[in-house]
Amino acid sequence: MRDQTVLDEVRSFHAKLMAVASGSDDQRLERVFELVPREAFLGHGPWKVVVNRRYVETPSANPIHVYHNGLVALDEAKRINNGEPYLHAAWIGAAAPASGEVVVHVGAGTGYYSAILSMLVLPKGRVQAYEIEESLAHRAASNLDPFEAVGVVHGDATAMELPDCDLIYVNAGVVSPPGSWLRALRPSGRIIFPWSPSNSVSLTLLMTRSENGFAVRILGPSWFIPCVGASDSAGCTKVPNPLQARSITKAWLTADRPPDETAVAVCRDVWFSGSPYKSL
Template identity: 30%
Template sequence: MTSADDLAGYRAALDRAMAAEQAWPAGAPWVREAFAAVPRDAFAPERLWRWDGRAYLPVDRAVDPEGWAGELFGVVHTAAVTQVRDGLPSSSLSAPAVVADMLDGLRLEPGHRVWDVGTGQGWTAALAARRTGAGRVVSTEVDPGLAAAARGRLAAAGLDVEVVTGNASGGGVPGGGQVDRLHATYAVEAVPWAWVEAVRPGGRIVYPWGRLGHVALTVADDGRSATGWVQGLAQFMADRCGPAQASTGYAAYRAVRGDAEPDTERLLTRDPAPLEGDWDLRFALRVAVPDAVLLTGRDEDGVNAWVHDGDRSWAALTARGDGTAGLYQGGPRRIGDELTRAWDEWEELGRPDRYDYGITVTPDAQWAWQGGPDGPPRPIARPAPPGA
């Protein structure tokens, strides 16, 4: 078992790594203090899960204490998987750097009432409670087992947080009324309007947007809209009660393409290499073609890319080793052409970074924009109504 001294060493190493990465919010020193007061390991189960390149394998604290601690504290930008179902992760302790960034975006103050959406292990609720005070945080978790475990951990930490079992995407704040802040720990493609109604005018909503990015919205003075900027990049578990998100793995691309030969093929006079590591480009493409799932891989000719929409349309960009690529497409839409047009538009705009984008939510529609709320709108599908 990992000793108290060992855990103290891991915590100190995480603190130093966060400082080296400049991941501690300069304007919110309380976040660093809260990390120390309610450490990550106090909210971790005895079994974590590690990806070995083919499957998620258990890492038990009693069997491999160093491996277990390494999963928790090893990388500031990596989540620790805490639950696996049907071979896929279904819950996690979010990456420390992302948690700190999202808490900074909430602009929490003592006395604020907070709705923590997606309790998980209870850690983010605990961090928020350290800032706001006793009885100011209510948290909702759809999984009864996770909810019960989180209640126990929060009580053991001496924190007065109410944990409610239920679907937070389909209703209002447990106990009624409005909150000052809403913090979501699972990804939604579209913000449930109930979340906006749950937050007072001028309040903040911080949530992960779909497969990539997290956003901070401010509710308008009349309560009839919420608008805000992208805060950073992150990948979170999807809403279990919402529409299924298309898988990001290569197997999903193969499932969409099947054995089909391309309907069209042409030469691209551009290198696909930026699709691998230019995250500002990838975010711009995610905004412009929100249902496109993009993955990349390397061979002796360079970076190749594969795209699909989770339905029937697909594209492959195959590097030729000379800075060009073949574009092969199939299905009812030309999703590769959509992607390359969006790439051209991003170039024409001067290659804006991820922080130049934002989202507006109203009762009837929601959209992404670039440059400011009056920028060209990119519609986002509305969430299904409760019970649909």
């Protein structure tokens, strides 16, 4: 009983930290992070946590060891991890999933953040999660079985037709975002993803569809393992330097509008326009 009381206290405080880290005034976030147990999506403990790119095993299978802002191994051999909670809280706060929305989650892992997203779109919303690693997809399907309106697809989301959606939440590093993803977004739909067009640029982009292309917001640095099907360095024919990348404010599908003189990055299906900037 005492151990459960301590775990409940640790989980509650972790949820409070996540709500603050989100930068959002959505009062549901703290409760959702408290209700979804992280350890239920990590497999049996002890677990491996990442410190300075090394895996360190927790001293026991006590779940209190996974309530911190750290990566936890899902597949150590392939270096696939459950992502940093503070980063995901900030992404979720910025992307603002709302009740009734359709969310596509690319790179779902074992489903922890899919579960969080699914609770935030209740009632009447749903989450379609994609995971290319077969073993992880099977684990995600099992883990998410108790959750409403969330499904798991094993496969390459870059090669599939996504459903019309309000939010695409991408947990794998993207060089060139597929045009099919952007076309799947409904009016005012958002896509959030880690963008790595070069070794010197690794940023989180939040793109919002409008009548005139996509508004782009830079959320800060991020690093994820490469997204199969969207991480070919040849996908960008014009690569920005770090300063140019941070100047980006707009994007267009190249099929809708060809790149012009404001283009600071040109990828296979999309190009990015930057605001004026000063050289260092």
